[in-house]
Amino acid sequence: MVSRFDQRGQAATLEAIVAALILLSSVVFALQMTAVTPLSASTSSQHIENQLEASAEGLLATAVEDGSLKRALLFYNNSTNVFVGADNDGYNARPPNNTFGETLSWAFDDRGIAYNIYVEYSGSNTGRNLYYRGEPSDNAVAATTTLVVMDETPMYHHADDDGVLEPRSYTVSQALPNSSYIPDASPGTLYNIVRVEVVVWRI
Amino acid sequence: MAHLTGESTERAQILIVSAFALGVLFVALAVILNAAIFTENLASRGETTGGERVVDFRGAIERAVGAILTAENGNVTDGSPSYETLGDRIETGTATVRQFLGRQHARAGATGDLSVHSQENGSLIRQTDSGRNFTNASGARADWTVAGDVTRTRAFALTVNRSQLPSACTRLTDCFVLAVTDSGGNTWRVSINESNGVAVSVDNGTGSIGTCEPAQSDHVGVNITAGTVNGTACSALNFTEAPDGPYDIAYRNGDRINGTYSLTVDNTSVSTTAAHLSSSTDTDPSVTPAIYAVTVGYDYQTSTLNYSSSVRIAPGETDG
Numbered sequence: 001m002v003s004r005f006d007q008r009g010q011a012a013t014l015e016a017i018v019a020a021l022i023l024l025s026s027v028v029f030a031l032q033m034t035a036v037t038p039l040s041a042s043t044s045s046q047h048i049e050n051q052l053e054a055s056a057e058g059l060l061a062t063a064v065e066d067g068s069l070k071r072a073l074l075f076y077n078n079s080t081n082v083f084v085g086a087d088n089d090g091y092n093a094r095p096p097n098n099t100f101g102e103t104l105s106w107a108f109d110d111r112g113i114a115y116n117i118y119v120e121y122s123g124s125n126t127g128r129n130l131y132y133r134g135e136p137s138d139n140a141v142a143a144t145t146t147l148v149v150m151d152e153t154p155m156y157h158h159a160d161d162d163g164v165l166e167p168r169s170y171t172v173s174q175a176l177p178n179s180s181y182i183p184d185a186s187p188g189t190l191y192n193i194v195r196v197e198v199v200v201w202r203i
Numbered sequence: 204m205a206h207l208t209g210e211s212t213e214r215a216q217i218l219i220v221s222a223f224a225l226g227v228l229f230v231a232l233a234v235i236l237n238a239a240i241f242t243e244n245l246a247s248r249g250e251t252t253g254g255e256r257v258v259d260f261r262g263a264i265e266r267a268v269g270a271i272l273t274a275e276n277g278n279v280t281d282g283s284p285s286y287e288t289l290g291d292r293i294e295t296g297t298a299t300v301r302q303f304l305g306r307q308h309a310r311a312g313a314t315g316d317l318s319v320h321s322q323e324n325g326s327l328i329r330q331t332d333s334g335r336n337f338t339n340a341s342g343a344r345a346d347w348t349v350a351g352d353v354t355r356t357r358a359f360a361l362t363v364n365r366s367q368l369p370s371a372c373t374r375l376t377d378c379f380v381l382a383v384t385d386s387g388g389n390t391w392r393v394s395i396n397e398s399n400g401v402a403v404s405v406d407n408g409t410g411s412i413g414t415c416e417p418a419q420s421d422h423v424g425v426n427i428t429a430g431t432v433n434g435t436a437c438s439a440l441n442f443t444e445a446p447d448g449p450y451d452i453a454y455r456n457g458d459r460i461n462g463t464y465s466l467t468v469d470n471t472s473v474s475t476t477a478a479h480l481s482s483s484t485d486t487d488p489s490v491t492p493a494i495y496a497v498t499v500g501y502d503y504q505t506s507t508l509n510y511s512s513s514v515r516i517a518p519g520e521t522d523g
Contacts, residue, residue, distance in 0.1 A: 015216065015219045016218055018219055018222075019218045019219040019221075022219075022222045023222045023225055023226060025226070026225065026226035029230060032233075122299070122306075144259070146266070146304070147266075148266055148267045150271075150274045152274060186296060188275065188292050189275055190267075190274070190300070193267055193304070
């Protein structure tokens with residue numbers, strides 16, 4: 001008699017433990033579902049991505065409108081084939097020393113946001129990095145704009161120390177065709193069309 | 204513990220069955236919650252058809268074709284090309300734009316196409332010698348009509364030398380005056396003189412005279428159609444207050460101002476109606492054939508969107 005009840009007791013205990021495990025794991029599973037929602041604060045929040053994309057687009061639109069993007073793109077040394085003050089891979093330690101670089105710095109640097117800027121154009125050599133900070137994270141967003149460069153567009157340099165670039169005495173069509181930068185892609189007065197892409201991510 | 208009854212064995216089974224049921228319930232709740240989160244995720248993503256890419260495409264067309272239009276009009280150094288020649292040059296440039304933008308959007312899984320639908324002919328009037336005053340081509344007339352019978356004007360900009368600008372004259376009277384007058388006698392006038400800087404005064408015919416903040420640099424850019432003085436917006440300088448066309452654009456006291464100017468008007472016969480302008484760019488001021496505006500049709504397709512429209516491009520034309 002005694003032994004029969006003993007066996008039943010063991011089974012009941014085991015069943016209780018299994019029941020407890022099932023309950024516990026289902027609660028854990030359910031809780032995990034709510035750990036990260038799209039609205040949780042994190043580097044991958046969809047809202048942050050939307051915000052970053054909007055600010056990158058706004059920044060590019062302003063830079064196109066006030067001409068600072070064009071000036072920064074043509075702040076180029078055609079004899080050494082690099083952007084002035086940069087190496088072969090573009091600027092990397094800090095943004096370019098001009099109005100566009102300053103805008104980037106104000107918008108992103110103090111907020112723990114990293115960004116790369118790629119320049120692409122028609123022709124044999126297809127693109128360059130204007131600014132390269134490293135491989136973007138999975139949650140990076142991109143904003144792009146296009147810019148028209150005409151044959152008569154001047155190259156730019158710092159003629160005085162007001163931080164704004166001044167036009168050089170020679171034009172794009174005189175300086176660039178023999179460099180490894182933007183080639184002349186059109187027979188008319190159009191020189192090339194440049195696509196600028198800013199990739200932004202939180203670090 | 205040795206005297207457990209039969210009832211207790213049944214209870215353990217109920218316990219595991221109910222735990223199992225609760226577990227299923229929790230998982231089901233989690234799945235429902237997950238669906239809600241997924242909805243939230245999609246909802247916070249912004250619109251998904253990619254309509255903003257059409258706006259980008261249109262903006263890129265406007266900028267590129269606008270720049271080509273300005274450059275080809277200004278590049279007339281070989282006498283007077285026909286409007287067909289100018290149109291062909293613009294189409295050549297537009298073909299490059301089409302090729303480049305098409306390739307760029309193809310990478311994003313979209314096709315973008317564009318072509319020039321129509322052109323509006325006009326004339327480009329300009330003076331490029333910055334030391335010259337604003338008299339007519341012979342230099343004999345200080346009061347003269349720059350362009351008559353004009354309906355639309357775009358990209359009208361002056362660059363004024365401050366050092367040669369007199370202060371000893373009365374604005375809107377014997378200082379330099381630019382007058383836009385229609386056949387009914389309605390007039391809109393801009394006067395420029397030296398008064399603590401380059402002072403721009405505007406008489407829009409309502410009786411009160413508007414002024415812009417005096418600009419201090421040696422060469423001051425006054426953009427009539429954009430309403431800016433040295434790049435700063437001036438609310439008094441509002442070209443939309445000028446009479447509707449057809450109107451005449453005239454200079455008064457053109458000997459009291461020096462610098463350059465450039466404007467594009469939609470009148471194709473300025474050179475023959477006004478003998479004040481030279482038809483060669485070697486002599487200032489000159490008038491050359493120019494395309495006033497082009498209409499570009501464009502088409503943009505993605506898997507979720509098919510958009511066709513056209514855009515009229517006239518760089519520097521006042522809105523409204």
